[in-house]
Amino acid sequence: MHFFEFTEEQTMLRKAVREFVEAEIAPKAAEWDEKDECPVGLFKAMGGIGINGVFVPEQYGGGGMGFVGRSICLEEISRHSAGLGIAMMTHHLGIYPILQYGSEEQKKKYLPDFCSGAKIAGLAVTEPGGGSDFSGQKTLAEKKDGGWVLNGRKCFITNSHIADVTILTAKTGEDEKGRNKLSTFLIEKEAKGFEPGRKEHKLGLRGSVTGDLVLSDVKLAEDALVGKEGAGAKIGMEGIGEVGRAGMSAICVGILRGCVEEAVKFANERIVYGKPIAKLQAIQLEVAKIRTAYEAARLLTYYAASLKDNGKPCSNEVATAKYYSTEAAVEASKRTMDLMGGYGVINEYPVGRFLRDALASIPSGGTSHIMQVIMAANTLSSFQA
Amino acid sequence: MTYNIAVCVKPVPDPKHYDKVTIDPVRKTITRTGIPTLLNPVDKNALEAALQLREQYTGTVTAISMAPPDAGEILREALAIGADEAYLLSDRAFGGADTLATSYTLFHGLKKLEAAKGYSFDFVLCGCESADGATAQVSSQLGEWLGYPHLWNVFSLQEVDPKTFSIKTKLENGYMEWRAQAPLVLGVSRELNKPRFTSVMGIMKAKNKPLQVWGREDLPEAKDEFLGLKGSPTQPGEIFTPDMKRSGKVLAGTPEEIAGRIVTILRANGVVVGG
Amino acid sequence: MSKKIWVHAEVADGKIANVTYELLSKAYDLAGEMGDGTEVEATLVGSGLEEEAGHLARFGAKKIYLADDSKLKLYSPVIYAPILADLAAANSPEIYIFGATATGSALGPAVAARLKTGMAAHCVNLLLDERKQLKALVPSFGGKVIGEILCPSKLPQMASVKPGIFVKKDPVPMPKRVEKVDLGVYEKLFDAKGLEAVGVVRRPPEGLPLNEAQVVLCGGYGIGSQENWNTLEKLAHLLGGATASTRPAVDEGWTGEHNMVGTSGQSIRPKVYIGFGISGATHHICGMNESGVVISVNRDEESPIFQVSDFLVQGDVNVILPALLEAVKSEME
Numbered sequence: 006m007h008f009f010e011f012t013e014e015q016t017m018l019r020k021a022v023r024e025f026v027e028a029e030i031a032p033k034a035a036e037w038d039e040k041d042e043c044p045v046g047l048f049k050a051m052g053g054i055g056i057n058g059v060f061v062p063e064q065y066g067g068g069g070m071g072f073v074g075r076s077i078c079l080e081e082i083s084r085h086s087a088g089l090g091i092a093m094m095t096h097h098l099g100i101y102p103i104l105q106y107g108s109e110e111q112k113k114k115y116l117p118d119f120c121s122g123a124k125i126a127g128l129a130v131t132e133p134g135g136g137s138d139f140s141g142q143k144t145l146a147e148k149k150d151g152g153w154v155l156n157g158r159k160c161f162i163t164n165s166h167i168a169d170v171t172i173l174t175a176k177t178g179e180d181e182k183g184r185n186k187l188s189t190f191l192i193e194k195e196a197k198g199f200e201p202g203r204k205e206h207k208l209g210l211r212g213s214v215t216g217d218l219v220l221s222d223v224k225l226a227e228d229a230l231v232g233k234e235g236a237g238a239k240i241g242m243e244g245i246g247e248v249g250r251a252g253m254s255a256i257c258v259g260i261l262r263g264c265v266e267e268a269v270k271f272a273n274e275r276i277v278y279g280k281p282i283a284k285l286q287a288i289q290l291e292v293a294k295i296r297t298a299y300e301a302a303r304l305l306t307y308y309a310a311s312l313k314d315n316g317k318p319c320s321n322e323v324a325t326a327k328y329y330s331t332e333a334a335v336e337a338s339k340r341t342m343d344l345m346g347g348y349g350v351i352n353e354y355p356v357g358r359f360l361r362d363a364l365a366s367i368p369s370g371g372t373s374h375i376m377q378v379i380m381a382a383n384t385l386s387s388f389q390a
Numbered sequence: 391m392t393y394n395i396a397v398c399v400k401p402v403p404d405p406k407h408y409d410k411v412t413i414d415p416v417r418k419t420i421t422r423t424g425i426p427t428l429l430n431p432v433d434k435n436a437l438e439a440a441l442q443l444r445e446q447y448t449g450t451v452t453a454i455s456m457a458p459p460d461a462g463e464i465l466r467e468a469l470a471i472g473a474d475e476a477y478l479l480s481d482r483a484f485g486g487a488d489t490l491a492t493s494y495t496l497f498h499g500l501k502k503l504e505a506a507k508g509y510s511f512d513f514v515l516c517g518c519e520s521a522d523g524a525t526a527q528v529s530s531q532l533g534e535w536l537g538y539p540h541l542w543n544v545f546s547l548q549e550v551d552p553k554t555f556s557i558k559t560k561l562e563n564g565y566m567e568w569r570a571q572a573p574l575v576l577g578v579s580r581e582l583n584k585p586r587f588t589s590v591m592g593i594m595k596a597k598n599k600p601l602q603v604w605g606r607e608d609l610p611e612a613k614d615e616f617l618g619l620k621g622s623p624t625q626p627g628e629i630f631t632p633d634m635k636r637s638g639k640v641l642a643g644t645p646e647e648i649a650g651r652i653v654t655i656l657r658a659n660g661v662v663v664g665g
Numbered sequence: 666m667s668k669k670i671w672v673h674a675e676v677a678d679g680k681i682a683n684v685t686y687e688l689l690s691k692a693y694d695l696a697g698e699m700g701d702g703t704e705v706e707a708t709l710v711g712s713g714l715e716e717e718a719g720h721l722a723r724f725g726a727k728k729i730y731l732a733d734d735s736k737l738k739l740y741s742p743v744i745y746a747p748i749l750a751d752l753a754a755a756n757s758p759e760i761y762i763f764g765a766t767a768t769g770s771a772l773g774p775a776v777a778a779r780l781k782t783g784m785a786a787h788c789v790n791l792l793l794d795e796r797k798q799l800k801a802l803v804p805s806f807g808g809k810v811i812g813e814i815l816c817p818s819k820l821p822q823m824a825s826v827k828p829g830i831f832v833k834k835d836p837v838p839m840p841k842r843v844e845k846v847d848l849g850v851y852e853k854l855f856d857a858k859g860l861e862a863v864g865v866v867r868r869p870p871e872g873l874p875l876n877e878a879q880v881v882l883c884g885g886y887g888i889g890s891q892e893n894w895n896t897l898e899k900l901a902h903l904l905g906g907a908t909a910s911t912r913p914a915v916d917e918g919w920t921g922e923h924n925m926v927g928t929s930g931q932s933i934r935p936k937v938y939i940g941f942g943i944s945g946a947t948h949h950i951c952g953m954n955e956s957g958v959v960i961s962v963n964r965d966e967e968s969p970i971f972q973v974s975d976f977l978v979q980g981d982v983n984v985i986l987p988a989l990l991e992a993v994k995s996e997m998e
Contacts, residue, residue, distance in 0.1 A: 014593050017470055021588035028587075055590025068590030274967060408806045408947065409969075420810060489786075490778060523805050524928060525786040527774035530742065534778035539743050539860035542771035556863075561767045562677070562828075563923055564867035566740070570860045577771070581922075616781075623783030627800060627813030634954045634973045641960075641978045645988035648978050652939070652960060653992050655976060659936045659958050661880045661904060664996030 009307050011073075018059075018074055022081040025054055034086035037212030038358050043092055044212070045125070045167050052122020056082070057096060061104060065116035071314040072248075076255035076306055083259025084266075085355075087362035088212025090259060091369065094252030095163040095213075099126025101248045102172045102189055102240050106232030111191065115170060127168030128249070129159040129218050130241050140185045140238060144220065146175035153230070155190065155223040158202070163369070165216035166201040169194050172244075173218070174237040187237030190229050198223040209358070209365030246320040246379075247313055249370040250327040254306040257330035257366050260359050261299040264337040267356050268295050271345050282344075291344050298337045302330035321383040328376035334363035391552040393449040393572065394509050395440040396500055398516040398528065399433040399468055401461045405521040413629055420629065429464040432517030434471070434585035436578045439547060440515050441472045441586070447552065449512075450474050452503065456484055456495045462601060469596035470588045477503065481605040486619030489527035494621060496528070497535035498612040499604065512572035518543050518579050529577030540575035541568060545582050667702040670695055671758040671821065673749065673773070674709040674721055674729075675766055678867070681709075681717050683876065684764035684828035689724040691791060691831040692762060699759070699797050706730065708752060710745050712738035718843050723836035730756075732846040736855045739862035740768050742775050744854045748846060750779035758821045760799050762791070765825035773825045784823035785814035787928070789951070791824055799824065808928050808951030829876045829932035830955075868923065873907045875924050880906035881935040883926060883953070886913035887942020887963060887982055894919040897941060900990050903997065909933065911949045927952035942982045945970025962986075 011019070029050060037044055051057055060075040061067025068074060075097060083090030100119050103111050118124040134141050144157025155175055162171075170193055177188040192199055202217030232240050272283035272292060282288045305326035312319035338360035342349030349356055367373055403411070403425040412421045440451045453468035455461050456479040465476035479499045487495060504510045514536065519526035526542070533540025546558035550569065557568040560579060606617070615621055641651050656663050670692045675682040689705060696703040707726035709718055711733065718729045732748050753761055753776065763773035765787045777784035785801035789811065792800040799822040801814045816822035875881065882901045888894055894914070901908045909926045910919070926933055927949040938956035942963060943949065950973050953959070961974040962985045971977045978985055 013466070014597060017467065017588070017593045017596075018590060020467070021470070021590070021593065025587045053589065054587045055592075059590050063591070063594065069594055070590055074590070276967065403806075405807060408809050411806045411809045413810060420806075488783060489774065490781065490783065493778065519929075521807075524807075525803075526770055527777070527784060527786055530771050530774040531778040533742070534746065534775050539741075540771070540775065541742070541860075543767055559767065559771075561865065561867075564865060566767075566865050567863040568860060569863055571858065574860070623781070623816050623819040624785060625783075625815050625817055627794075627815050629810055629812040631809065632804075632811050632951075632954075634950055636959060636973050636975045638971055638974055639976050641976050645980070645984045646992065648980065648985060649988040649992035652976075652978075652989055653996060655958060655960060656880065656904070656937055661906070661937055663904065663993055664998075 009304065009311065014070065015073060015077060018070060019077050019081060021054065022056060022078050025051070026081050026085055030082060030089060031085040034089070034212070035352070035355065035358065037086060037088055039352075041206070041211040043167055043214050044089060047089070048096070048125055049122035051093065052120060055120075056093065057122050058100065058116065058120025060097070061100060061116055061120050065104070065112055066120035067116070072251065072310040073307060073314055076251065076258070076310045079252055079255035080259040080262065083256040084262050086212060087256050087260055087359075087366070088210050090256040091163055091210050091253070092167070092213040094249070094256060095128060096126045097252060098128040098244055098249045099164070099168065099170065099172050101244045102128070102231050103191070105243070106189070106236065106240050108228070110228070111231065115191075119170075124169040125164060125167055127162065127164035127171045128244060129162045129165070129171050129173040130245065131159060131161045133158060133160050139242065140187065142174060142176055142185060142187060144173070144175040146177045146188060146190060152227050153190065153225040155220045155225065157220050159218040161205070161215055162218050163213055163215050165218050166204060166214045171218065172231060174241045177234055177237070186235045187241065188234050189231040189237045189240045190225060191231050192223065192225065192229065196223050196225065207365055209361030209363070210369070211361075245370055247323055250376075251306070251309055251313065251323045253366050253370045254302070254309070254323065254326040254330040257334035257363060258299070258302050258306050260334040260363050260366075261295075261302050261330070261337050263355065263359050264295050264334070264341040265299050267354070267359075268292055268341045268344055271348065288344060291340050295337045295340055298333040302326070302333050305329055321380060324371075324376040324379040327370065328373050328380065331363060331366045332373055334366065335360065338363050391447040393443050393447050393512045394452075394507075395443055395449060395513040395515060396452050396454055396503070396511045397433070397437045397440045397468070397473065398496055398514065398532070399437070399453050399455045399464060400430045400517075400520050401427045401455070401457050401464045402430045402520050402522045404428050405431070413631055418629060427460075427464070429467050430517050430520045432519065432578065432580050434517075435580055435582050436515040436517050437468055437471055437473065438583045438585040439576075439578055440513065442583065443513065446549070452477065454496060454499050454503070455479065456487070456492055456499070459603065462603070465601055466596055467588065469599045469601065470592040471586065472592060473599075475599060476601045478601070478603045479609070480603055483606040483614075484618050486622060487617070488622035488624040489525050489531055490623060491616060491618055491621035493528050493531035493535055494616040495609070495612065496532055498609040500536070501611065502604070502609055510573065512574075514538070514573075514575045516575070516577050518577035526577070529575055533575035536573070536575060538573045538575050539570065540577070541570070542577040544576045544578045547576070547582065667704055668699060669756065669758040670699070670703060670705050671753070671761040672705065672707050672726065673761065673763045673769065674707050675764045675769055676709070676711045676714065676717070678865070679711070679713065679717075681720050682764065682766065682828075683833065684766060684826075685721070686724045686833045687828065687831040688762050688764060688826060689721065689726060690834040691826070692760070693725040693834065695760065695791060695793060698793050703759070704728070706758065708749055710737055710748060712736075715843070719841045720836070722839045722841035724834065725837075728842045728844060730846055731843050732848060734848055739865065740772070741860060741862045742772060743857055743860050744851060745772055746775040746779060747854065748848075748851060749776045752846065753780055753821055761821035761823045763823070763825040765827040769825055773823060777823045780821070782819040782821060782823060783814075783816035784825065785816070786825050788814075788824050788826045789830060791826065798822065804928060804951055807946065807948035809947045827932045829934060832934075873905070875907045875909055875926070875931055875933055878907035878935050880904050880937045880939070881909050881933055881956070882906060883909040883911070883938060883940045883943060884914050884919070885911040885940065885943030885949075886917065887944070888914060888919065889942060889982060891919050893982060893986055896986050896990055900986070900993060903990075903993050906935070911943055911946070940970055940974075941986060943970050944968050945973065
């Protein structure tokens with residue numbers, strides 16, 4: 006049996022995306038990072054080749070290549086720009102609730118534009134009170150005049166200032182035990198009272214926009230609801246747990262491949278004592294470690310994505326992949342830096358950016374601690390003798 | 391206007407890795423281990439030109455290659471980029487071909503296709519050269535076998551009227567302008583257009599597009615004397631890596647000192663500096 | 666009957682192109698090597714070329730086959746290829762050499778296809794083997810590998826060679842012997858529809874032609890900016906030389922493709938070549954390695970260009986280039 010052999014189409018997809026990335030992304034990635042500037046205009050071009058809606062079925066204008074296909078796209082983009090990687094990954098995260106829980110009208114209205122690049126999507130869950138305390142959300146949606154009125158504030162929202170459409174969770178009531186009932190809403194950026202707030206200055210994943218979204222008496226029609234009333238927690242958790250974290254994991258696989266390639270390039274080119282440092286065993290051991298991290302992250306990430314494609318539960322596997330890949334990317338980029346000596350900290354080499362991007366990937370979609378708690382819960386219940 | 395267009399494509403080792411090409415000192419063959427194969431870059435310009443013609447008028451775009459069996463991959467890529475059908479001419483009998491035998495084989499592939507389809511090709515487009523051999527002779531020779539006018543190094547193709555095209559070919563220090571009508575064989579240059587990227591949608595569509603492999607027996611009209619090694623009047627002899635090493639004396643010092651030394655070297659070699 | 670080596674004379678704007686003289690000079694040497702009274706002859710196609718034909722004689726062509734007609738003024742494969750192929754078939758030259766120019770690279774293989782013979786393209790040298798057969802040296806993989814190409818069983822053995830590869834000899838006064846080609850049989854091709862040559866447009870020459878410059882300043886990707894490129898131009902002007910480029914510099918838009926050096930550009934052999942910010946990809950080196958003295962300026966100590974340089978400066982183009990300009994300027998004063 007073959008474990009995780011990519012299909013011919015998946016291999017072609019990787020090649021196609023790589024060609025695009027090498028032509029349109031790689032040459033500018035350092036600049037986006039330095040200026041902390043999101044190349045919004047590139048979304049159309051990426052939509053044109055099918056990255057934006059790669060996992061969306063063809064009937065809605067997508068590529069129909071599932072979540073393995075999506076991971077391939079994110080890995081390839083993030084090989085050169087993890088910042089743009091997270092902007093795209095969040096776009097996917099905004100698409101997912103509509104695709105999975107939206108009405109047929111919502112799908113027909115929004116998905117083709119999301120796929121083509123005409124519109125950018127985002128997902129807003131986290132609040133100042135915390136992202137992992139999911140049900141403690143304070144943003145309130147009240148029923149009024151046959152519609153909804155929303156008030157509150159979301160923070161640490163990727164694509165906050167660039168999304169044309171944001172999927173947002175808000176409290177719509179309490180259950181009999183007094184726990185918050187959450188619902189999911191679709192908000193267009195033109196909605197009155199809906200404004201992006203402050204923009205964060207991040208250590209890494211620069212080139213993606215992260216910031217606040219402020220809602221003051223935002224009036225939405227009844228059909229702005231995505232899925233059923235009260236289904237917000239499920240929709241939000243599923244999106245973040247199976248799509249968001251999987252995306253972060255794929256982004257870090259891209260960073261890890263960058264580490265392997267940069268380490269190899271440097272080790273072969275750098276001559277010390279008359280020979281390339283690649284001939285030194287101490288360097289070889291480092292190269293082997295970086296390679297191992299990349300391979301392991303890759304297997305975990307694509308395995309989790311293939312579970313998702315096959316409709317199987319995967320939140321534990323995604324958490325494992327995300328935990329391992331993000332931490333491994335931090336370690337491997339540090340190793341690559343060490344291998345490069347003084348050159349490692351010079352910004353003309355991308356490896357410093359890799360390290361910053363890897364560090365910033367850890368809290369995105371839930372920290373390593375949260376991932377471990379999820380994995381522990383799964384392990385403690387499923388490994389009982 | 392409807393145009394039926396054939397695009398000739400070739401798999402080549404990725405030019406980015408030509409520094410890895412070595413010569414096996416014993417077997418005297420070229421070693422290219424570890425170098426990925428890709429669709430010859432300028433062939434993508436030919437394909438792009440074909441797709442633009444098909445979009446502007448109507449018609450068909452057929453990709454054809456004479457290559458080893460594993461070239462199916464680059465033909466699949468041509469289908470994903472947008473070709474309608476693809477044909478791979480592959481047989482031991484075609485192996486060892488120089489440009490004359492290659493163009494002859496392609497000629498017979500095209501003839502067979504025309505017979506099967508009931509139309510004749512209006513345009514046969516090729517990249518003007520391959521990245522590896524860069525012989526750049528196939529388009530002209532294919533034109534001769536087909537008996538069609540052929541132009542090489544085409545960097546502009548514009549409609550005059552739906553039947554007539556204004557074509558420009560590169561010249562040293564300028565260009566030549568032509569008026570032409572189909573049928574034509576064109577060897578196109580990288581300046582002609584910017585090839586589109588392969589799209590996800592294209593990859594999915596390519597799955598269901600026809601890709602056929604034809605061998606020697608599929609080209610019964612072709613004569614053995616013009617095929618493969620036997621049909622190749624040129625034969626390769628020895629191969630070697632040119633030794634171009636020079637002594638490499640370091641010029642060091644302040645920028646001004648270095649500049650002064652360069653001026654001295656210029657003078658010593660007969661270049662007049664400052665009258 | 667003595668053996669013949671043919672050179673096809675390339676015409677540009679009514680004049681014989683320089684490459685033709687380079688090829689005739691080489692053909693003359695090859696004819697000597699072949700012995701048995703082997704003669705060099707030339708083919709010439711165009712309009713109003715009777716006088717130009719005399720130059721071919723002075724560079725060693727014992728006989729010139731001239732196809733001259735006002736309708737042949739501009740190159741067209743439809744007419745030129747059959748004329749030349751028929752001439753070769755009737756006169757059986759051993760070797761037939763074309764310039765690997767834009768026109769020669771299209772016309773040569775068409776003639777070869779008509780004759781069902783072999784042609785070696787873009788040769789960097791032409792030799793004879795022990796059986797006095799042509800051994801053409803041809804670069805592949807961007808010049809990384811040189812291969813011998815033989816054409817053992819068909820005649821003529823054809824080859825194309827880029828301008829700048831062979832050295833032009835001094836002309837010797839010599840009467841011309843012209844054989845006019847009877848064009849009657851080609852009448853119907855003159856009026857054939859389908860392909861019509863409309864005209865030739867030349868860019869006004871920018872500075873000294875590259876192949877005539879004694880000193881060539883070549884800029885690569887490492888030149889870094891349009892500003893530096895302009896400095897390079899200024900310096901070339903002061904030195905009475907020319908600028909040359911590599912593909913990346915052209916892609917950056919600092920200069921046009923007209924002065925690109927390498928396998929996909931021109932071959933040059935100036936007395937002094939100075940490379941600025943050139944990494945030294947094989948396909949570039951192939952076009953400049955015949956230069957007299959090679960000086961390279963590059964920041965990266967591991968640049969391959971340093972391997973093929975007589976003098977190397979490991980330094981910043983941004984610093985060295987202006988310093989050199991100042992040094993040359995001060996010499997002018």
